[in-house]
Amino acid sequence: MVKRGLKHSILTGLTLLALVGTSIGGPSNTVDARGKEKIAPYKNPKLSVEKRVDDLLPRMTLDEKIGQMVQPERNSVTANDIKVYGIGSVLSGGGSLPTTGNKPADWANMVDDFQRGARSTRLGIPIIYGIDAVHGHNNVYGATIFPHNIGLGAANDLKLMKRIGQATAEEVRATGISYTFAPVLAAPQNIRWGRTYEGYSEDPKDTGKLGSALVEGLQGEKNDPDFLKGKHVAASIKHFVGDGLTEGGDDQGNVTEYTEKEIQKHIKPYKEAIKAGARTVMVTYSSINGLKTHGDYHMITEVLKGELGFTGFVISDYNGPQQIAPNDFRESIKRSVNAGIDLFMIPNDWRQFITTTKELVAKGEVSESRIDDAVTRILRVKFENGLFEKPYADQDLVAKGVGGAEHRAIAREAVRKSQVLLKNKNHILPLQKKNSKIFVAGKKADNMGYQAGGWTISWQGGSPQWMGKPEKDLIPGTTILEGIKEKAGKNTKVDFSEDGTGAKGHDVAVVVIGEPPYAEMFGDRDDLGLLQEDIDLLNKVKASGVPMVVLLQSGRPMILTEQLKDMDALVASWLPGSEGGGVADVLFGDYQFTGKLSFTWPRNMEQINTHDKTNPLFKKGFGLRTK
Structure with missing residues (x-):
């Protein structure tokens, strides 16, 4: 093969164009006998992908x-x-x-x-x-x-x-x-x-x-x-x-x-x-x-x-x-x-x-x-x-643009189909819409940063400054609280408290707990128990005597065996993303719970560490319906 520098010093005019058009390192197009430019085969969309690749590769240095x-x-x-x-x-x-x-x-x-x-x-x-x-x-x-x-x-x-x-x-x-x-x-x-x-x-x-x-x-x-x-x-x-x-x-x-x-x-x-x-x-x-x-x-x-x-x-x-x-x-x-x-x-x-x-x-x-x-x-x-x-x-x-109504409707459907009902004591779900008083507790009920999880706007999620405090308005969408208010309608009173204060006197409390946002490298855990702030929240609402529907937002099953007895209903909400209204769709019974666990839910960390799935809290495939 002639070196490129030598070629350029010897060859000129149309001879140069005709030769280098088919040689390694030459231009992408060639000329015909009349000096008219011809499109290189790799630029011809009518040819097969393999023929185009075969033409282009030898042209490359x-x-x-x-x-x-x-x-x-x-x-x-x-x-x-x-x-x-x-x-x-x-x-x-x-x-x-x-x-x-x-x-x-x-x-x-x-x-x-x-x-x-x-x-x-x-x-x-x-x-x-x-x-x-x-x-x-x-x-x-x-x-x-x-x-x-x-x-x-x-x-x-x-x-x-x-x-x-x-x-x-x-x-x-x-x-x-x-x-x-x-x-x-x-x-x-x-x-x-x-x-x-x-x-x-x-x-x-x-x-x-x-x-x-x-x-x-x-x-x-x-x-x-x-x-x-x-x-x-x-x-x-x-x-x-x-x-x-x-x-x-x-x-x-x-x-x-x-x-x-x-x-x-x-x-x-x-x-x-x-x-x-x-x-x-x-x-x-x-x-x-x-x-x-x-x-x-x-x-x-x-x-x-x-x-x-x-x-x-x-x-x-x-x-x-x-x-x-x-x-x-x-x-x-x-x-x-x-x-x-x-x-x-x-x-x-x-x-x-x-x-x-x-x-x-x-x-x-x-x-x-x-x-x-x-x-x-x-x-x-x-x-x-x-x-x-x-x-x-x-x-x-x-x-x-992005985020149109059609796509958000698909996401809302995905949210409601992903909800897994794990407990429903005395058929507390679905929630009643008419003439009832609903108490929503927990900062995670009204925070898009928590709701969307990792890989959202930033690598670790939460806020543009990754590992920062999850932002309520991190992304446009509907929070779980907003979805509940939308579905409840005018005849239902919905009150909200981040720390659980004020639950007494309501017909039911919807308590939202879960993990903070995380992604690779920062999400590994030795202990998958609930956060202390969530345990405190559950205890405060429990003390009010109001029945509790608990929504767990998490990227995996959590260890909550001790707390489960105090919950009247438990829903695995996972990390629903921008359309929190899909959670309300199933809470109020407009749609049936159809989600089933795709992971075994352990009773304790020992089961996780030993890969013991013989007696879990909930088996893979478990999921209740309200009817």
Whole structure:
């Protein structure tokens, strides 16, 4: 192969254009015998995806290929960086918002600016922008926020899951983004894990069905012409594999208690979702018998790409590869590339990744064929995603915005279907609407920060300053208190107290308790007992003598065996998101309770720590009806 510098010094005019148009590193278009420009095959949407990939890949230099393999954080990269380095992807982590604001137009303008940088490169390869839209487009103010996955597991409605996926995809596209890091396909086996609420169920079979349905909603049906395009987005099933199986439920921990045969059960949801069309897979931070999965060739290349036949791209988790060999960046990158990672979510150190990977190839420690495999997979998804034809935001969708009535109605339906009635002494539920006095207690009854949980506006949820005090008006929507007042009507008196003062004299008290917002790394717990503030609240209302209906907002079952005897009714409300009115729908009997537990509810911490499910407080699948 002639060096590029020599080519440019020797060849001129039309001869140059005609030759380099088909050579490695040449321009994207060619000219015919008359000197008229011809569109390069990879730019022709009438050709198959594979033919377009096969045409584009040989045109790329090694630098351009490696550039496609990096995904920086939006705050550490510019449009000019994308142009200079040929960067293939950009992401927003949790709470990483446009500098101009948090409306759909702000997002669309930011993404389009990055896209213009990509389109101005020699080959014009678009970026694919990724974001954690894990229960709706949860970074964006005004978006519809659906219940977290544990609640959707209790609802167990496949058609509803597809509709949620479709609604989420449309809102993501309304911000110019075409790729979401969702859904989680873990089936958590130890609820101490702080990401339990991201799992649909402890049963991998349930997880596979529900996760696959969401994938189809996000991406569209595999054989449809608009698959991944238009109002659909690319999904990322995660985290492959075993992140719900770690010792003690530790986040980013080690899997040692499960045999390879048992782990196979947790691979099946990925197989099912891939069959449904999932086009990207994110790797887990966790280890299996001490080997970080980001460096596990067997799991990524032999199992995922080989046995499961996965043809999309494999993406790392946020700085995940660097955990393989701590303090040895070069070794970490070498092992993760060779293990089969294709796209590297490397927020800040992306320049170092580019120089390191180029050096590894030059020294023969990473093969060019491995680079070609990674880039082939990335380009394949980009073509499928429609980015070469429509790289910029759809302004009609941007103008339509997010959080419309139709999507909120879907979310409200999901909320009411996710509610699980665990106790109903003397048929206290449904609540009476006429001529009754209802007392609502607990600050969590009227606070969107608590109600939506983690991964809402910010990474850990609660407020824009993550780990801060949960904000009442964090997102637009309806709180549980507002939903109760709306449903109760004019003939019912509804009083509210954050600390439970003033319950006496009412017909019934609705007491809302639960966990504060949290996400990965900060959600692991050794003790899943109720917070002392919630115990104090329950005791105060109990002392009034008013019957208690308790709503538990949480990301997992909590230990409340001692308190249960004082409750007349108990409802697992999970983390319902923006449409708290769905809770009121079932409290007042306008809709029947249909939710069933997708996790075993333990009596005590001993049962959690020993995986003892023989005599739980409530079995998986339990859920009462009011009639």
